[in-house]
Amino acid sequence: MWGGRFSARPDALMQAINVSIGFDRRLAEQDLAGSRAHAAMLRKQGVISSEDEAAIQKGLEAVGREMAEGAFPFRDEFEDIHMNVEARLAELIGPVAGRLHTARSRNDQVALDFRLWVREAFDRTLEQLRGLQRALLAKAEANAETLMPGFTHLQPAQPVTFGHHLMAYVEMFGRDASRFADARRRMNESPLGAAALAGSPFPIDRHATAQALGFDAPMANSLDAVSDRDFALEALAAGAICATHLSRLAEEIVVWMTPQFGFIRLSDSFTTGSSIMPQKKNPDAAELVRGKAGRALAAFTQLTMVMKGLPLAYSKDMQEDKVPTFEAFDSLEISLAAMTGMIADLEPVPERMAAAAGAGFSTATDLADWLVRRLDLPFRQAHHLTGAAVKRAEALGVDLAELPLAELQALDPAITADVYEVLTPAASAASRKSYGGTAPDQVRAQVARWKEMLK
Numbered sequence: 001m002w003g004g005r006f007s008a009r010p011d012a013l014m015q016a017i018n019v020s021i022g023f024d025r026r027l028a029e030q031d032l033a034g035s036r037a038h039a040a041m042l043r044k045q046g047v048i049s050s051e052d053e054a055a056i057q058k059g060l061e062a063v064g065r066e067m068a069e070g071a072f073p074f075r076d077e078f079e080d081i082h083m084n085v086e087a088r089l090a091e092l093i094g095p096v097a098g099r100l101h102t103a104r105s106r107n108d109q110v111a112l113d114f115r116l117w118v119r120e121a122f123d124r125t126l127e128q129l130r131g132l133q134r135a136l137l138a139k140a141e142a143n144a145e146t147l148m149p150g151f152t153h154l155q156p157a158q159p160v161t162f163g164h165h166l167m168a169y170v171e172m173f174g175r176d177a178s179r180f181a182d183a184r185r186r187m188n189e190s191p192l193g194a195a196a197l198a199g200s201p202f203p204i205d206r207h208a209t210a211q212a213l214g215f216d217a218p219m220a221n222s223l224d225a226v227s228d229r230d231f232a233l234e235a236l237a238a239g240a241i242c243a244t245h246l247s248r249l250a251e252e253i254v255v256w257m258t259p260q261f262g263f264i265r266l267s268d269s270f271t272t273g274s275s276i277m278p279q280k281k282n283p284d285a286a287e288l289v290r291g292k293a294g295r296a297l298a299a300f301t302q303l304t305m306v307m308k309g310l311p312l313a314y315s316k317d318m319q320e321d322k323v324p325t326f327e328a329f330d331s332l333e334i335s336l337a338a339m340t341g342m343i344a345d346l347e348p349v350p351e352r353m354a355a356a357a358g359a360g361f362s363t364a365t366d367l368a369d370w371l372v373r374r375l376d377l378p379f380r381q382a383h384h385l386t387g388a389a390v391k392r393a394e395a396l397g398v399d400l401a402e403l404p405l406a407e408l409q410a411l412d413p414a415i416t417a418d419v420y421e422v423l424t425p426a427a428s429a430a431s432r433k434s435y436g437g438t439a440p441d442q443v444r445a446q447v448a449r450w451k452e453m454l455k
């Protein structure tokens, strides 16, 4: 393709380090789409003849068919996807294939192909995130009243509902979706026609190719067009944050599945056994979702390192943009799918959750709040008095709700029997009616709001 000024073949090592067809063959469809749009534009602008364009389009179609049938010969000697397609095109239609590369360089070509690929990855991920949110919503709605302990420091803090807990993740994945959608909007400009770096002397119509390929506009600076990779960086950053959310949820599933917690059950579909310990049922899928988060962040770090020292415009370093991006989105895709499956599959064990929700003096704050509201104590004093009640209950080996009234009255004689109404986990959760709080009605309101938004 570029042999004119060369008299010797590249060293085998040169080819080995240079070749990218092993991974950039994933850009085949995008490469063909870009070429079709480019050829049509060249003809419309009078840069190539109608007959030549027709031959090129027919040839590109044939190449597409070979690819669909798995018959396309991907060859290392042609280095990358762009030259593999062009070489095959020449074999199929002859020298007229050489006209396709008029007013185009591999630099804007790869920038285009990769951008199209990332744009599709955004769309797939957004679709998957909506699916995951729907699965979470369904579980949350069914468990708007299911009590469980809410934790801080992984110590029982206050009773919450399982529905409320799941809805927290609906919020997180909602922000992830908005990050992806936002980045997609920003990246939707076409680099095609920037050519090698400086633009083209041919009367090309960059607006036409941009439109044909679904972009909002052509990129406004040709140097930027061939050397920008922040669309991929943004995708990877959003992907890393999303993977972090998935990992936190995965971690909770792992913890909830332990016999010590016993909060949920996963069916045989999302667990595995042990080859030596017959009793085992392991949450491997959750563990792998947690583990794969490492890849997502590594990919972002990797591409940032590739880009940070590059002068304008294109440098071959940028060929290293694809592998981390493909890998990050492959692992995000399987993680989102597996998590959606697990959420639909998991069943809470309400007795275990409720028992834990009441343990660890989890309604102590409710007692303190009662003292403030009913006896008009300053909160600090109420906090201190409640601490004394917890200490006493601990000494007697009972829960706060089981502490005899006489014991409470020993701390403050004004305490009356109706205090027990706030000391159950159900009453505690139901009382937290503030906007975004854990009261079942609040949870249902949030479920309804999200259902509407995800329609």
Ligand code: ARG
Pocket (backbone or CB within 6 Å): 020, 024, 080, 081, 106, 107, 110, 314, 316, 318, 319, 320
């Ligand atoms: N395979 C290359 C890449 O992925 C295509 C662009 C090559 N451009 C060049 N001037 N060598 O970046």
